[in-house]
Amino acid sequence: MVPGGGVVKAERDDTPVLITEAAPSYDEEYSARKRKYVTMMALRLPCLILAGIFHDTWWLALAFVVVSVPLPWVAVLIANDRPPRRAEDVNRYQPSATAIEAGEHKVIDGH
Template sequence: MSHRHEQPVLITSAAPSYEDQLSARRRRYALMMSLRIPCLVLAVLFAKIWWLALALVLLSVPLPWMAVLIANDRPPRRSETPQQATRQAITGSEDAR
């Protein structure tokens, strides 16, 4: 019977790769910008309720600016420290013999 930990052992303090960070930031940008279209469409649909249409238009105005700021913000470095892996975890369990 093997005794495995639920969480994997952290053996490095390396940050996620640049490509992973870039794809996550692109997804955030696309999500934020895709929220602008429904706001503008709803503003047109609710044109007879002027205050609601105005609120939706005003909500959509800062979205591109916020999307750029959030997408260009790199994630902070993790403060986790690498954990020491035990020799048993490296070589396998006693039951594997």
């Protein structure tokens, strides 16, 4: 027993506490954005190769080129954009109106 009346455990509990509403760490978020960027930039090369393959069908080749042109710009925008902050609802205590007082009250006038 310790002087405060509490019991001290001999071993410390080092298991992590699960926080379900916690945002992902900066490193996790950064690696996810890098994966998105690499994926989008990896799609550009096949589009250009397919445009070369389908050069006889001009409209299909043009469609592949048109798709591949904005991909670097879009990839940079997505990679540099952090996810929006979540709006948190604050849990506030709201007492019910009839918790203590209910019904009519007689008013006594003391003149």
